[in-house]
Each structure stands twice: as structure tokens, then as C-alpha cells.
Amino acid sequence: xxxxxxxxxxxxxxxxxxxxxxxxxxxxxxxxxxxxxxxxxxxxxxxxxxxxxxxxxxxxxxxxxxxxxxxxxxxxxxxxxxxxxxxxxxxxxxxxxxxxxxxxxxxxxxxxxxxxxxxxxxxxxxxxxxxxxxxxxxxxxxxxxxxxxxxxxxxxxxxxxxxxxxxxxxxxxxxxxxxxxxxxxxxxxxxxxxxxxxxxxxxxxxxxxxxxxxxxxxxxxxxxxxxxxxxxxxxxxxxxxxxxxxxxxxxxxxxxxxxxxxxxxxxxxxxxxxxxxxxxxxxxxxxxxxxxxxxxxxxxxxxxxxxxxxxxxxxxxxxxxxxxxxxxxxxxxxxxxxxxxxxxxxxxxxxxxxxxxxxxxxxxxxxxxxxxxxxxxxxxxxxxxxxxxxxxxxxxxxxxxxxxxxxxxxxxxxxxxxxxxxxxxxxxxxxxxxxxxxxxxxxxxxx
Numbered sequence: 001x002x003x004x005x006x007x008x009x010x011x012x013x014x015x016x017x018x019x020x021x022x023x024x025x026x027x028x029x030x031x032x033x034x035x036x037x038x039x040x041x042x043x044x045x046x047x048x049x050x051x052x053x054x055x056x057x058x059x060x061x062x063x064x065x066x067x068x069x070x071x072x073x074x075x076x077x078x079x080x081x082x083x084x085x086x087x088x089x090x091x092x093x094x095x096x097x098x099x100x101x102x103x104x105x106x107x108x109x110x111x112x113x114x115x116x117x118x119x120x121x122x123x124x125x126x127x128x129x130x131x132x133x134x135x136x137x138x139x140x141x142x143x144x145x146x147x148x149x150x151x152x153x154x155x156x157x158x159x160x161x162x163x164x165x166x167x168x169x170x171x172x173x174x175x176x177x178x179x180x181x182x183x184x185x186x187x188x189x190x191x192x193x194x195x196x197x198x199x200x201x202x203x204x205x206x207x208x209x210x211x212x213x214x215x216x217x218x219x220x221x222x223x224x225x226x227x228x229x230x231x232x233x234x235x236x237x238x239x240x241x242x243x244x245x246x247x248x249x250x251x252x253x254x255x256x257x258x259x260x261x262x263x264x265x266x267x268x269x270x271x272x273x274x275x276x277x278x279x280x281x282x283x284x285x286x287x288x289x290x291x292x293x294x295x296x297x298x299x300x301x302x303x304x305x306x307x308x309x310x311x312x313x314x315x316x317x318x319x320x321x322x323x324x325x326x327x328x329x330x331x332x333x334x335x336x337x338x339x340x341x342x343x344x345x346x347x348x349x350x351x352x353x354x355x356x357x358x359x360x361x362x363x364x365x366x367x368x369x370x371x372x373x374x375x376x377x378x379x380x381x382x383x384x385x386x387x388x389x390x391x392x393x394x395x396x397x398x399x400x401x402x403x404x405x406x407x408x409x410x411x412x413x414x415x416x417x418x419x420x421x422x423x424x425x426x427x428x429x430x431x432x433x434x435x436x437x438x439x440x441x442x443x444x445x446x447x
Contacts, residue, residue, distance in 0.1 A: 060117035083132050087125045094118030115157045119150040119165055140176025143169045160206030167197050171216045178223045190220035190309050211265045218242025221310050228306045237352035238310050243273030244345040245317030252320040255327035278373035287362040340379045347372040373403055
């Protein structure tokens with residue numbers, strides 16, 4: 001099966017093939033080759049398997065919640081030893097039953113669901129054990145232990161959803177410890193965690209976990225910047241670095257045809273991060289809010305030491321972009337898109353690092369960020385046209401409309417001007433939609 005093709009494409013192909021054979025467009029031999037190439041016979045099985053996985057996971061959640069609620073309702077009745085034994089038995093029961101169903105009874109999805117439920121029970125056990133033995137400490141410590149235990153189980157069971165649970169708890173732990181105990185060794189933590197979760201996502205071929213890891217890495221880098229420098233502009237710069245690297249990684253997968261199923265969602269995450277950051281900072285009052293743009297009076301001066309992880313992530317993004325550009329040199333349109341995103345990211349980072357000291361600087365920064373935002377919108381629209389992806393086209397179109405309306409509402413204008421702008425935006429959007437749909441129809445007819 002071609003990894004570039006979605007389930008919806010394969011479903012549509014399977015539905016149309018009999019009509020093509022009947023009309024003489026393809027013969028029986030070609031139809032069989034297409035069926036084999038795109039693995040169409042397994043579509044029903046894949047759909048049923050996904051539904052079964054969702055049902056099993058939800059069922060496991062409800063089962064775990066019911067058992068934990070029952071234990072909590074009768075908690076005071078048990079002596080200390082019985083409490084400890086009960087919690088350990090519940091934990092082992094879920095994990096061992098999951099492994100037994102997976103390996104011995106050939107029920108991998110039900111087995112994974114029970115392993116995931118066992119990881120949730122493990123998190124509950126940490127809190128309950130601390131209560132039994134009156135262990136006190138920082139709240140995030142429990143999340144750290146939970147993340148570590150869940151990660152071990154995720155690797156052992158090859159479970160992406162358990163890995164996602166571990167990622168969420170790990171990011172929560174880092175958020176807490178970076179806020180209360182910021183120390184030198186923490187600069188390597190985001191990179192180490194990203195490496196572990198990206199490796200797991202690669203191993204289990206999970207797009208959800210892969211994309212979530214880039215989002216988690218960006219969040220952790222931003223937490224580091226916020227706690228160290230107490231300045232919004234460093235958070236903005238770090239966010240742009242994370243978004244740019246995620247986008248570059250997605251385009252790299254597409255260009256190199258290396259796990260291409262990771263390409264579109266990862267690149268979409270990068271553009272989403274870049275576009276959201278550009279939109280938030282496109283309002284002029286951010287740059288006039290000195291407490292946000294300038295570091296706090298007691299904040300330490302920016303140092304290379306604390307920016308090492310962000311710099312390394314930025315270098316990774318640049319390296320991926322260079323490698324990807326080697327593959328798209330034959331496509332002028334794709335090179336133009338890559339140049340557009342790179343230019344937008346560079347503008348945003350420069351604006352964040354430069355900051356503004358007077359009204360003239362603030363006005364220039366506001367204009368520059370808006371230019372970057374419109375470039376990102378244009379790239380999304382172009383992707384929609386070139387790759388015939390309606391979601392990308394309409395996302396870019398709506399983002400453009402949002403930017404125009406935001407600028408329009410941000411500044412004082414007359415009602416007649418507002419009427420004219422609203423009417424023009426509405427007409428333009430309808431015209432763009434009609435033109436795009438006609439373009440897709442012409443492509444379908446010519447094909």
C-alpha cells in the first residue's frame with residue numbers, strides 16, 4: 001500500500017473500481033493490481049479494528065474508573081497492608097491480563113487497552129500510596145514517576161496511547177519543576193524527552209504521538225524561556241523555533257518519502273504554531289505592553305547557556321530544511337512555499353529578539369508581524385491549490401479573513417468604512433471559493 005494515500009482515498013477507489021471495470025476504463029487485471037497495491041481488501045478490517053480499539057480503550061477507562069471508585073468508596077474499611085496489596089494486585093491484574101490477551105489469545109487491541117488502563121491505575125496508585133504512608137512533596141513529583149512508569153510500559157507494549165499518556169504527564173512534570181526548581185541540568189531534559197518519545201512514535205508508527213511530541217517539545221522550551229527570562233518576546237522566539245522545526249520535519253518526511261505518513265500532520269502542526277503566534281502578536285498593544293515585551297527588573301540577562309536547547313532545535317530545523325530543499329529543487333512552486341515559511345519564521349524571530357523601545361519601533365514591529373502572518377496564510381492557500389487540499393485552502397483563506405477583520409476592528413474607523421470592508425471581504429471570500437471549486441472541477445474533468 002502506498003503510505004501517501006489516506007483511508008478516504010482508498011475507500012473512494014474501492015467504491016469506484018467496479019464501475020471503472022464495467023465501463024471498460026480498466027480491465028480486471030488492472031483492477032486486481034490496484035486492489036493489491038492499495039490493500040483495498042483490508043479496508044473493512046482496518047475500519048473494524050480502529051472501531052474495536054476505540055471501544056476497548058473506552059471500556060478499559062470505564063472499568064478502571066469503576067474499580068478505583070469502588071476502592072475509594074470502601075477505602076477506610078481496609079487496613080494498611082490490605083490497601084497496599086489491593087493496589088498492587090489491581091495494577092498487576094490489568095498489565096498481566098493485557099499481556100496475556102495480547103500474546104496468548106491474539107487480542108492485541110484489547111490487550112493494549114488494558115495495559116493503558118493499567119498505566120492510569122498506576123498513576124492513581126502513586127497518589128493513594130502517598131496518602132497511605134503520609135508522603136508529602138511537590139505535586140509534580142507524582143507526575144514524574146507516573147510518566148516514567150508509563151513510558152516503560154509504552155515501550156514494552158508498543159502502545160502509542162500509553163506513550164501519549166506518558167508524554168502528557170512528562171510535560172506536566174517539567175512544567176512544575178521548571179517553575180519551582182529551575183536548575184542547570186534541565187536544559188537537556190526537553191531534548192532527552194523528545195528523543196525518547198520520537199523514537200517510540202517511530203517504532204510504533206504513530207502519527208498522533210509523533211506530532212504530539214513536537215508540540216510537547218515546543219511547550220517545554222517555552223516554559224524554560226518564560227521561567228528564565230520572564231519576558232514574552234523570548235517565549236515568542238522559542239515558539240517560532242518549535243513551529244519552524246515541526247514544519248521542516250513534516251516537509252522533510254514528504255520530500256524524502258521517509259515515513260511519509262508523518263509528513264502532512266507534522267507540517268500542519270508547524271504551520272498552526274507559526275500562524276497562531278503570528279496572529280497573537282499581530283496586535284499592536286502587545287508591543288506597547290512593556291511588562292510583557294521587556295524582561296522583568298529582577299530577571300537575569302539572556303545567556304547562551306539557557307538557550308542551548310532552543311538553539312539546537314533551531315539548528316535541527318535548518319538542517320532539515322536544507323536536506324528537504326535538495327529534494328524540491330525541481331519544483332519551483334514548492335521552493336517558493338519553503339522560502340515563504342522560512343521568511344515568515346525569520347521575520348517573527350527577528351521581531352521577538354529586537355523588541356521595541358519607541359513608538360516608531362513598535363509600529364514597524366507590528367507591521368512586520370502582520371506581513372509574516374499574511375505570508376503564512378498565502379502559503380496555506382498555495383498548498384491547498386497545488387496539492388488540491390481543500391482544508392489547507394480554506395484554512396489559509398479564513399486566516400486571511402481573520403487577519404483583515406482583526407486589524408479592522410483593532411483600529412478606530414467609521415461605520416461606512418466598516419460596511420465597505422465587511423462587504424469586500426465577504427465578496428472576495430465567496431469569489432475565492434467559487435474559483436477554487438471550479439479549479440478542482442476542471443482538474444477532475446481533465447484527469
